[in-house]
Amino acid sequence: xxxxxxxxxxxxxxxxxxxxxxxxxxxxxxxxxxxxxxxxxxxxxxxxxxxxxxxxxxxxxxxxxxxxxxxxxxxxxxxxxxxxxxxxxxxxxxxxxxxxxxxxxxxxxxxxxxxxxxxxxxxxxxxxxxxxxxxxxxxxxxxxxxxxxxxxxxxxxxxxxxxxxxxxxxxxxxxxxxxxxxxxxxxxxxxxxxxxxxxxxxxxxxxxxxxxxxxxxxxxxxxxxxxxxxxxxxxxxxxxxxxxxxxxxxxxxxxxxxxxxxxxxxxxxxxxxxxxxxxxxxxxxxxxxxxxxxxxxxxxxxxxxxxxxxxxxxxxxxxxxxxxxxxxxxxxxxxxxxxxxxxxxxxxxxxxxxxxxxxxxxxxxxxxxxxxxxxxxxxxxxxxxxxxxxxxxxxxxxxxxxxxxxxxxxxxxxxxxxxxxxxxxxxxxxxxxxxxxxxxxxxxxxxxxxxxxxxxxxxxxxxxxxxxxxxxxxxxxxxxxxxxxxx
Amino acid sequence: xxxxxxxxxxxxxxxxxxxxxxxxxxxxxxxxxxxxxxxxxxxxxxxxxxxxxxxxxxxxxxxxxxxxxxxxxxxxxxxxxxxxxxxxxxxxxxxxxxxxxxxxxxxxxxxxxxxxxxxxxxxxxxxxxxxxxxxxxxxxxxxxxxxxxxxxxxxxxxxxxxxxxxxxxxxxxxxxxxxxxxxxxxxxxxxxxxxxxxxxxxxxxxxxxxxxxxxxxxxxxxxxxxxxxxxxxxxxxxxxxxxxxxxxxxxxxxxxxxxxxxxxxxxxxxxxxxxxxxxxxxxx
Numbered sequence: 001x002x003x004x005x006x007x008x009x010x011x012x013x014x015x016x017x018x019x020x021x022x023x024x025x026x027x028x029x030x031x032x033x034x035x036x037x038x039x040x041x042x043x044x045x046x047x048x049x050x051x052x053x054x055x056x057x058x059x060x061x062x063x064x065x066x067x068x069x070x071x072x073x074x075x076x077x078x079x080x081x082x083x084x085x086x087x088x089x090x091x092x093x094x095x096x097x098x099x100x101x102x103x104x105x106x107x108x109x110x111x112x113x114x115x116x117x118x119x120x121x122x123x124x125x126x127x128x129x130x131x132x133x134x135x136x137x138x139x140x141x142x143x144x145x146x147x148x149x150x151x152x153x154x155x156x157x158x159x160x161x162x163x164x165x166x167x168x169x170x171x172x173x174x175x176x177x178x179x180x181x182x183x184x185x186x187x188x189x190x191x192x193x194x195x196x197x198x199x200x201x202x203x204x205x206x207x208x209x210x211x212x213x214x215x216x217x218x219x220x221x222x223x224x225x226x227x228x229x230x231x232x233x234x235x236x237x238x239x240x241x242x243x244x245x246x247x248x249x250x251x252x253x254x255x256x257x258x259x260x261x262x263x264x265x266x267x268x269x270x271x272x273x274x275x276x277x278x279x280x281x282x283x284x285x286x287x288x289x290x291x292x293x294x295x296x297x298x299x300x301x302x303x304x305x306x307x308x309x310x311x312x313x314x315x316x317x318x319x320x321x322x323x324x325x326x327x328x329x330x331x332x333x334x335x336x337x338x339x340x341x342x343x344x345x346x347x348x349x350x351x352x353x354x355x356x357x358x359x360x361x362x363x364x365x366x367x368x369x370x371x372x373x374x375x376x377x378x379x380x381x382x383x384x385x386x387x388x389x390x391x392x393x394x395x396x397x398x399x400x401x402x403x404x405x406x407x408x409x410x411x412x413x414x415x416x417x418x419x420x421x422x423x424x425x426x427x428x429x430x431x432x433x434x435x436x437x438x439x440x441x442x443x444x445x446x447x448x449x450x451x452x453x454x455x456x457x458x459x460x461x462x463x464x465x466x467x468x469x470x471x472x473x474x475x476x477x478x479x480x481x482x483x484x485x486x487x
Numbered sequence: 488x489x490x491x492x493x494x495x496x497x498x499x500x501x502x503x504x505x506x507x508x509x510x511x512x513x514x515x516x517x518x519x520x521x522x523x524x525x526x527x528x529x530x531x532x533x534x535x536x537x538x539x540x541x542x543x544x545x546x547x548x549x550x551x552x553x554x555x556x557x558x559x560x561x562x563x564x565x566x567x568x569x570x571x572x573x574x575x576x577x578x579x580x581x582x583x584x585x586x587x588x589x590x591x592x593x594x595x596x597x598x599x600x601x602x603x604x605x606x607x608x609x610x611x612x613x614x615x616x617x618x619x620x621x622x623x624x625x626x627x628x629x630x631x632x633x634x635x636x637x638x639x640x641x642x643x644x645x646x647x648x649x650x651x652x653x654x655x656x657x658x659x660x661x662x663x664x665x666x667x668x669x670x671x672x673x674x675x676x677x678x679x680x681x682x683x684x685x686x687x688x689x690x691x692x693x694x695x696x697x698x699x700x701x702x703x704x705x706x707x708x709x710x711x712x713x714x715x716x717x718x719x720x721x722x723x724x725x726x727x728x729x730x731x732x733x734x735x736x737x738x739x740x741x742x743x744x745x746x747x748x749x750x751x752x753x754x755x756x757x758x759x760x761x762x763x764x765x766x767x768x769x770x771x
Contacts, residue, residue: 377615379614379615380615380616380617380626383617383627384721384722385627385628385720386627386717386719386720386722388720388721391627393626424587424593424766446597
């Protein structure tokens with residue numbers, strides 16, 4: 001009895017006895033330091049990009065006494081966006097769509113030409129990870145020392161190193177998060193209020209959350225963000241063709257790979273000495289010799305590493321190259337190589353970018369700086385006055401989006417003998433009314449229109465409001481309806 | 488007693504117990520769960536110390552921070568009152584006409600008045616002041632007790648037929664109940680319809696002058712000082728202005744009551760409301 005029970009297959013893991021666990025912890029990657037031209041390029045990209053991030057909020061831009069004087073500011077509380085000489089109201093957020101489309105197509109364009117240059121050099125994940133890795137290297141040493149340190153039992157020295165590293169990381173993360181806020185509030189005031197504890201709970205929450213995500217993403221998650229979270233690597237291959245410049249291994253020259261022995265003659269074996277440095281320097285831990293792959297972010301550090309090795313063996317550089325598949329093939333046959341920049345793919349992206357840019361610039365140049373919204377009162381639909389006249393109420397919102405105050409004349413068309421009053425501006429019934437609107441504000445007016453019952457010919461009549469700029473004579477026409485009782 | 492061993496099939500340890508030949512695999516709780524559980528326990532102890540937590544016989548433990556959501560709310564409201572006090576002082580000193588004449592004050596009054604109106608007035612007078620049967624329309628220019636801002640402010644403050652000592656008060660006498668004959672009531676109703684140009688006849692002129700003109704005026708245009716409605720404008724408070732409706736009101740009049748808002752609303756709110764109601768369209 002007992003025998004039968006214990007041998008029954010009841011204790012199988014889900015999926016069967018052969019199934020593997022669904023989660024496998026990713027191995028820690030310890031990128032080795034490397035010197036070379038791509039490493040220098042990456043340092044420059046880091047300095048320039050971080051420089052932009054940290055300097056931009058401090059650049060001032062004079063917009064007169066009533067508007068913000070920060071060059072780039074998305075003033076959420078004040079509901080205005082400023083980018084240099086451009087001011088955007090909430091109604092115009094669709095410009096953001098255009099900018100995002102441009103950014104997306106620009107990314108595709110760059111990918112078609114140069115592979116994952118964005119991922120390798122310009123993405124904030126790459127830039128901040130690079131910065132965090134630099135700190136890690138300064139505190140704990142290069143790859144081998146870090147591996148040794150992590151495997152060593154806990155000691156005072158290890159604790160000190162780890163504490164130092166995480167403290168610096170957290171400080172950088174805090175600075176990153178704090179600066180992010182400066183794009184949404186006036187930078188000098190915000191810095192003072194954040195430092196003195198006077199800023200609101202929202203500000204501190206945003207800083208806290210961003211500090212945490214920066215620390216986690218650049219310190220702990222690193223390449224896992226690129227491999228598991230970022231959607232871009234999943235479809236980047238769709239942008240590539242045989243002329244796209246990619247980081248690739250020239251297998252025709254490198255294979256068969258083998259460790260170097262003194263007796264070896266490179267004419268009779270592959271040039272790859274299988275030193276593994278290309279894998280050790282890789283920030284995502286891939287082996288580029290396996291071919292182009294999802295996890296490769298195109299940072300080209302393996303090229304630097306390999307070139308240094310080739311130099312040591314007096315072999316030509318470029319066993320790992322930043323070149324196209326076509327050139328790799330041509331080289332393997334001993335034919336001359338060439339770069340093809342103009343291709344159907346790049347032409348298509350150029351056309352799309354040009355089109356979107358033209359549409360956006362045109363729309364922007366001709367965008368209205370005056371917008372009028374009319375809300376008709378619905379309760380009551382209309383009012384009978386003691387004279388027998390019928391009166392309708394309207395709420396008028398005049399959006400004056402320019403930096404000077406305006407005065408408008410309001411008149412009506414389409415309704416005979418209609419008279420209007422504006423609360424606070426035109427108390428006696430008249431044909432027209434004068435509406436002042438301050439600079440860069442929304443003027444709200446309560447307007448009543450009364451018409452004799454005899455002038456109405458139905459329950460709903462068309463009514464047109466004409467707003468005329470008293471200075472320029474510019475007219476703005478808005479149609480609405482006038483409701484009355486059934487005849 | 489415990490006989491811990493590895494299960495051959497899964498490689499997992501058993502609990503070491505055997506019940507009728509059945510052994511159970513030992514699958515402990517996930518570590519992350521245990522850690523969160525432990526952290527929650529620590530958190531709870533901290534919470535007991537710092538925050539109000541345990542009921543006692545007549546009270547509760549206050550905690551070191553002495554926090555109470557009621558006190559927090561009171562402090563919040565005090566902050567609001569503090570922020571508004573600048574306006575409150577200016578409103579107390581100004582008359583309603585002065586408020587309406589000042590751009591800044593008027594905007595504040597209209598904005599605040601809209602909320603006060605929605606909270607306090609809408610149940611009877613409607614969302615846009617459109618009124619209802621028996622409840623006066625505030626959006627038109629026909630006012631029972633006067634449509635100036637001051638008159639409106641007085642009506643709001645003291646109410647109509649309310650319990651306030653200064654309430655606006657009038658009563659239309661019962662003309663039925665053997666005071667007037669049925670034919671006389673019909674005659675008066677016809678005359679009233681005639682006044683607003685809705686047919687009827689002027690045969691009841693004498694009767695109207697004798698019985699009605701004290702409150703409604705010789706021409707039937709009403710007397711705002713005593714709340715006598717205008718009968719010439721075709722706007723009716725009770726009914727739709729049919730002959731039966733008018734006769735019913737003469738025979739046995741209906742009267743509405745509006746509460747006095749002084750004491751319920753403060754001075755600032757009443758002034759805001761007066762300016763807002765005046766701005767519903769019919770203000771004089």
